[in-house]
Amino acid sequence: MAALENVLAKIDDNLDSALGRLFELLAIESISTDPAYAGDCAAAAQWLVDDLKGIGFEASLRPTPGHPMIVAQAKAKRPDVPHVLFYGHYDVQPPDPLELWQTPPFEPRIADAETGKQIVARGVADDKGQLMTFVEACRAFKETGELPCHVTILVEGEEETGSPSLPGFLAANKKELEADLALVCDTGMWNRETPAITTMLRGLVLEEVVIQGADRDLHSGIFGGAAVNPIHVLARIIADLHDAQGKVALPGFYDGVFELPEEVGAQWRELHAHESDFLASVGLSVPAGEEGRSVLEMVWSRPTCDVNGIIGGYTGKGSKTVLPAKASAKFSFRLVGAQDPEKIAESFRAFVRKRLPADCRVEFISHGASRALQLPFSSEALSRASRALLAEWGKEPVFAGCGGSIPIIGAFKQDLGMDSLMIGFSLEDDRVHSPNEKYELSSFHKGARSWARVLNALAV
């Protein structure tokens, strides 16, 4: 561990120069969505290539149909250590509305807050500051000796526009990018004192349903009471989709849903106090999901069904006595564990057909399906990273879930066969995508130290 102590000391010593480097990167207006800033994106990419070369990485700028990627590689001295692929992105959201920024978004500065020093600039939390925690950890290893793992770094410049070039790039460079484990630094801490490892992402099944009754809109005075109303049929289906306990009523829906390991469940119950805050932040107070589950389970580890949109009949001002010919709704199912998206889509369609009156027809439109992703709780990498974060922060990391999907994690799993370890240091109040985006100086400093500990732990 003597080597690790040296690396951590080097990170401490380097803090001022590390901030100088980060400020250089933050000053580049790499706004990916606006073609006017394509040159800035290329400049940010080139800055990273140069910096990584400076540490001793073999780094290159790789053209894509959009903004360039960066691929950098460096080997550990020992051949039999794990190979990790680190992913980040250098592009940022537009800074609008500019007038709400206290200082210009691309003129980074250190601000003093009650809770400590903060770095303020567009993209500092999402994702330039986070990305540089990993680079600074690598730098400290190289400056004091050797990397403990083989490291590939992949940085893209289109994350904020949906990563359109990424799937093609992964497919075309599969061999070069293969590794044992992906490391991603684009998520958050549990709170200011408690680190988190995001270990699960829910999957998604998107189904649209169009129910057709009569062959035209009818006058509800003339036909009302005798002709089937597709809105009623759709409402019955939606109402039937949840039972009185808030569980999803599709046959077979919970096949492949696993209960949390007891220690994770216990951890989440301890975090229970978060519930009211989470809902209060959007004007709610009562968890609406399955009875007997905590809010964290509801949004991280339990599957759900939601209607994202519904329309039928007259929806303008006032009234119209129409009995509509059709009604439609968009359904989304969030999946967890080993739930099978295809089986769930099939079960849903059968569920709808079973409730269809003789006089109705139904059309189904699929808008995509993806499995849930879960780093096994028993994974060796997870427990090593967990111990490393405990050593840095003095607190066990929260094994967090993520209710939404992060496409890159799915691509790593499906295209490159890799699990991902998602460790990030941003906080809920970092104002990501908003004016005055900030990143705690402690996140930046202890983030770099955390990566040093994690890389070391993965290799030992």
Next chain:
Amino acid sequence: MAALENVLAKIDDNLDSALGRLFELLAIESISTDPAYAGDCAAAAQWLVDDLKGIGFEASLRPTPGHPMIVAQAKAKRPDVPHVLFYGHYDVQPPDPLELWQTPPFEPRIADAETGKQIVARGVADDKGQLMTFVEACRAFKETGELPCHVTILVEGEEETGSPSLPGFLAANKKELEADLALVCDTGMWNRETPAITTMLRGLVLEEVVIQGADRDLHSGIFGGAAVNPIHVLARIIADLHDAQGKVALPGFYDGVFELPEEVGAQWRELHAHESDFLASVGLSVPAGEEGRSVLEMVWSRPTCDVNGIIGGYTGKGSKTVLPAKASAKFSFRLVGAQDPEKIAESFRAFVRKRLPADCRVEFISHGASRALQLPFSSEALSRASRALLAEWGKEPVFAGCGGSIPIIGAFKQDLGMDSLMIGFSLEDDRVHSPNEKYELSSFHKGARSWARVLNALAV
């Protein structure tokens, strides 16, 4: 009855001249919705005033903020006979699309069809031809002797635009328009051979419901499963509004709903064969209403609840993983018998509130309410008119219901305290409001004879 025989013979003798008069009226382009035809509307009104004066009515053209009304009065010799108020309208729908007319819409002609001769022109069935059946009956009485009842004739020129001037006119001329019974000739026969008296109109309660959950739209990945979804809440309310037997589940909803008299129920059951035609005409086959009720009951004499429109969340193309802040629906209740619109609106609001999760708010918007109107089946006028129609057609008239509302009938009841006897001679295939509108010559001829018999029967 000798006098009636003379009147009927006079109507037969007058048929050619009656057609000539009708053609004059049909040739006037009295399109009420288009200001360019205001002069034509006034001309049609003046034509009617002149014609009614010619018969011996005291008739005048009465200005309104829109197109003029006609009020005409003639007394019977005997003072102790009933006083009837006949209502019709001289305005017509625009004839567009013109290219679909086989001959110009305002050049009336007689066409030969397999089923007999037809009069073809815009407005002939709705309502000029129907209106003139009554005028021709009055003419024949006057030409052979005296009217059997005191008769007031009210003809308006704004029926096709929602009768905006009528309520004000009724209020301002209440005394002059009061009568024992209103006669309206703007409805249809049951079929080519069978007359009908429309004895009931359903009432209407219109309620819009807006359900609000969170204070903003949420990401369904982040909040899905924990945050209440207003679309689900609304769907549950809609699903709960009908029980498994198709009855409306609002507490107290059926208070004031009466069963049909046995003879009317039996008549409707005999007409049962109509069911499949009625639904097949719009691509349906299975009655969707209350179990154990015929289609005619469902649309004429039973109350209903329908959702006329619903909207919430994302309704564009593709998918969006939004958990919407609000969802809304427009509900209509068709009322019958003595159902109380205010009580039903109140029961509905309580029903919705009872199903509202703690985290939701609801807003109610009323779009109006009206009672059902029913001519009592035991009414003397109804049985007299019924016998008169049997004598003319050789078939018992169908005591029909009308699923929709006809505002003038409600106004007669509420503002003038009068029941209405709705007898008309149009057929389902008359192409009302469509190109090549027609009216059977037999409807015109036997319609006039029917009114002669009805007026006579009311007085005897």
